Amino acid sequence: MSTKEFIKNQVEKFSSHITPEEFADLTEAENSLIILEVPSKDYTLTEIARIIESNNAHVMSLSVLPVSDGSTLLISIKLDISDLTPVLRSFERFNYNVIYYYMKEGEINDIQRERLQELLFYLNM
Template sequence: MKNGKLYGTVQLDECIHSKEDTIESLVDPGFTSVHFNTHLFDALRIIKESKASSCCVLGEDFQWVGIITKTAIVEALSLSLTIEQSGAVLVVEMAAHQYSSSEIARIIESEGAQLLGLWLSNVEESGRIRASLKLNTQNAERIINSLQRFNYDVIATFGDDDYKENVERRFESLMKYIDL
């Protein structure tokens, strides 16, 4: 830092294993940084892309404000209602062109529940989207059935033991019926 402005960073591993005489010779001017108004999602993306474990937080005119680590971001995200409140989690898969957050929320709300959180990811090489849905209820059986009626593939459920037990009971009943 010079005059309160950050000009580079040094990694601890480099200091420990370096044969250089001064830390100044180890300064990397291409450091990873975010503006202090950057959203957590963007900061996490920037840190991930840089493969660094931390990121410098800068204010106006590159004034150093602090540092943020991956751990600090995860802790901040964990304070979200999506994480804090109990409820079932459904993992739903669909074609990319079929994805509609408003339709998914409408289906869930039509069953008397609320969508607390939605996390999207791409399914590699298939052109499909996987959505993790956090609900405000543990009993998700009616919601699962409704999503399936609208051609959403429910590929996993978490926290809804009643649904799993009902499926197992129905399967056992079907097997007994087939044996007759």
Template sequence: MIARELISSVPALHPSDAGSKALRLMNEYHLTQLPMVADNKYLALIAEDDILDMEDPETSLQSMENNGNRPAIMEYAHFYEALKLFHDFKLCVLPIVSREGDYQGIITKDTLLDALASFNAVKEPGGILAFEVEPRDYALSEIARIAESNDVTLLSVNTITNPATGKLEVVLKTNRLELQGLVATFERFNYIIKYVYSEEQEEELLKKNYDLLMNYISM
């Protein structure tokens, strides 16, 4: 998924716009930043705080002191790069530009979150299993083989390094809600399971809540 596929229909600001208009647009679209564009060229990313600092919000944006804040992403960049920029610059929107520097539109944080959810199969039904391994022992081919041997499809695989131990935490999103057999197989291959979210846990939680309710009613 590339940046240009995530463009949101949010209007850009113009240097001649008053600060009050910028605030109205930000309020309307529930954003705290908007790009300023002139002649189809991206000029700056205007923040709500910058406008609130103006002595007169009815003056034009071009009268503001330019802080040089111009984060942007190329239109054919992968959305992982957009995710990094959102994190590094604490953004709520990210302007997209072409190779020639023409303004294409923006990515909003909500749009990026939707893309991330789709990319990681968050919306698909299925259980989640996580375990830790030494980086040298991480083998995706073996993990996939174990899943396939249990008739389980891996919808997404994510890893993160634990800074305290240096180990990799591997998180598997599967197409199955029943994961007892898969967990047993991983344990047989000496994988240390950290947590499992599956159908059995959901049923157990419902039963526990039901029992608590019955106990409360009988008091």
């Protein structure tokens, strides 16, 4: 299974033939999805769980797929929080490669929108 097929499969499982937004409305237990790409030699489930739980989130589901060459793993994680921003920042801080994420709501879009408005305001001066 290729990386693209794995991501597509995980997103389809997550949404189960409804949009991710509709799925998140149906359940309060699984509000977000993260897919990480991790070298096999660096994969430690306890470290990943520690990073997630240090941000007041809980792992609801986890799937691991070795990529064809065997040196890389794709890790799909469903979490019980609707805003992934702190978790994503923690993964960045610990040099994890987040290749896909979905969250019900979050600060990332709001912050980006604010910064764009500030830039446009500055350019109009």
